[in-house]
Amino acid sequence: MSFFDDDENDPLSPPNRPNYGVRPSSSREGSVSGSSSFLDRLRSTVSPPPAHQYSENENDRSRASASIFDEGSTSGRIGASSNLDDDDDDDHGMGSVFGNEEEEEDEEDMNDVKKLGRALMRERGIPDLGGWKGELIDGVFDKLEQQQKMVNTLRSDPQTSEEEHFKLMLVQTEMERVKYLVRSYVRTRLHKIERFAHHITLTPEMHHLLSGAELSHARRYTDLLHTHFQHSALDSLPEWLRKMDDTYGDGLSMVSKPNRNTPVLIYCRKDCGEITLEGGERAALARGTTHLVKYRLVDRWINLGWAEVL
Amino acid sequence: MALPKHLQNGLTPDELTFLAEEETIDIVPLFSMTRVRLLSGIYGPFTPPSAAKVPLWLALSLKRKRKCRIVPPEWLSIDRVQNSLKEERENAESFCSLPRRFIEISKVLLDVAQDDLMQPSSLRSLLKDLREVRQAKIRIGLQSEGVMRGSYLQVTNLTPLELSELKPFLVKAMGIMQSLEPRKEEDEDEEEGGGNYAQ
Numbered sequence: 001m002s003f004f005d006d007d008e009n010d011p012l013s014p015p016n017r018p019n020y021g022v023r024p025s026s027s028r029e030g031s032v033s034g035s036s037s038f039l040d041r042l043r044s045t046v047s048p049p050p051a052h053q054y055s056e057n058e059n060d061r062s063r064a065s066a067s068i069f070d071e072g073s074t075s076g077r078i079g080a081s082s083n084l085d086d087d088d089d090d091d092h093g094m095g096s097v098f099g100n101e102e103e104e105e106d107e108e109d110m111n112d113v114k115k116l117g118r119a120l121m122r123e124r125g126i127p128d129l130g131g132w133k134g135e136l137i138d139g140v141f142d143k144l145e146q147q148q149k150m151v152n153t154l155r156s157d158p159q160t161s162e163e164e165h166f167k168l169m170l171v172q173t174e175m176e177r178v179k180y181l182v183r184s185y186v187r188t189r190l191h192k193i194e195r196f197a198h199h200i201t202l203t204p205e206m207h208h209l210l211s212g213a214e215l216s217h218a219r220r221y222t223d224l225l226h227t228h229f230q231h232s233a234l235d236s237l238p239e240w241l242r243k244m245d246d247t248y249g250d251g252l253s254m255v256s257k258p259n260r261n262t263p264v265l266i267y268c269r270k271d272c273g274e275i276t277l278e279g280g281e282r283a284a285l286a287r288g289t290t291h292l293v294k295y296r297l298v299d300r301w302i303n304l305g306w307a308e309v310l
Numbered sequence: 311m312a313l314p315k316h317l318q319n320g321l322t323p324d325e326l327t328f329l330a331e332e333e334t335i336d337i338v339p340l341f342s343m344t345r346v347r348l349l350s351g352i353y354g355p356f357t358p359p360s361a362a363k364v365p366l367w368l369a370l371s372l373k374r375k376r377k378c379r380i381v382p383p384e385w386l387s388i389d390r391v392q393n394s395l396k397e398e399r400e401n402a403e404s405f406c407s408l409p410r411r412f413i414e415i416s417k418v419l420l421d422v423a424q425d426d427l428m429q430p431s432s433l434r435s436l437l438k439d440l441r442e443v444r445q446a447k448i449r450i451g452l453q454s455e456g457v458m459r460g461s462y463l464q465v466t467n468l469t470p471l472e473l474s475e476l477k478p479f480l481v482k483a484m485g486i487m488q489s490l491e492p493r494k495e496e497d498e499d500e501e502e503g504g505g506n507y508a509q
């Protein structure tokens with residue numbers, strides 16, 4: 001085999017081989033020969049059940065959430081942050097910042113796997129729920145599915161050479177690695193969603209951060225929990241003790257919310273200006289520096305991707 | 311539930327190592343193979359005398375099968391590490407800038423690809439020294455007064471792994487400090503900070 005024809009003969013470059021070059025859209029229908037039970041399972045937990053509807057929903061959702069962060073207006077910002085925190089009033093200076101938004105060239109260059117790693121780090125690092133990376137996860141799923149199909153086809157083909165078998169092993173190793181990343185990402189979110197389920201259902205501003213399945217899970221989980229509490233204990237208590245969303249005299253609420261005062265570790269990929277700390281002191285978030293700082297003070301830069309969560 | 315307790319404080323060293331294994335590294339393959347297309351990109355072709363760039367996990371997996379030789383990254387040489395160590399010792403105030411994943415990468419390389427490194431044992435002890443000097447500095451830094459005030463700490467040039475060791479302690483300490491502070495004007499303190507943006 002010469003080097004020149006490896007593009008055509010390389011079994012692992014799907015677009016060039018007509019028999020493997022299945023369009024992603026058709027692969028969504030799940031008509032594949034039982035190829036990806038993991039993906040099916042994960043997908044069914046991650047997204048609403050009907051496969052074709054799923055793609056549209058997901059795209060709409062990610063577009064919606066993308067526009068919220070990309071738009072030059074502050075309306076998206078306020079929508080995203082009102083009720084959650086108290087930084088509405090400092091947004092007036094941000095208009096210009098949103099206007100001259102440069103594309104994060106680094107972020108664009110990264111491959112999906114790295115992006116996924118970044119998304120995982122971020123989700124782990126922040127106390128709040130980050131936006132659902134629908135597009136990314138979608139793309140990764142499509143690619144995983146394609147790879148899985150290829151692996152299946154090549155495996156059952158007796159003509160597959162030794163070298164191809166070795167490649168298949170590499171491909172499968174990587175697929176497992178990627179699946180692990182996706183799982184970690186989803187479970188981290190799930191943890192937060194269950195923890196703040198009640199808060200999420202009560203705050204429509206947060207809904208754009210969740211995927212359809214996550215949102216319905218949050219709702220169902222809240223209902224389930226409340227019904228359970230009611231049946232097991234609350235029903236036997238006096239009426240005025242039965243509420244699940246009471247606030248005590250000292251301002252402590254029964255609905256647990258993300259504590260936005262939790263410090264997060266950030267690495268500034270761009271110059272993020274100055275922030276004012278509690279005592280009136282100022283701290284400069286210069287490019288290339290790392291800080292441990294309250295999430296509340298830096299969340300907008302994290303959302304913009306200027307600051308990376310560690 | 312969804313996330314076991316030990317994972318809730320942030321990323322564990324194992325997870326950080328896993329993420330570090332996505333970084334690319336040069337290898338010299340000892341076998342030939344055409345290009346291989348993976349989710350993270352297309353790697354190869356692998357032809358024995360010439361080097362190829364692959365993700366670290368792939369390099370390690372090939373190395374374990376004795377199918378390649380790993381070219382250690384530039385910073386992982388006795389000279390460079392010695393320099394960093396010297397710099398680190400001389401400069402008591404700040405930390406010197408090292409590759410972000412240097413601990414994780416040097417660890418896996420020392421474990422798996424010892425024979426590809428120059429003087430692995432002295433490299434290992436140098437790296438250990440470097441790490442200890444940095445840890446000592448962190449400890450001293452945390453003792454100094456006023457570190458916790460304002461719930462802010464600049465930790466430039468510390469690597470994610472070092473930070474993940476510190477984070478649970480710091481977050482907890484800051485939480486306690488916060489609860490001790492009087493509860494006044496809590497909501498107004500960032501009014502000016504947000505608008506003040508310098509390009």
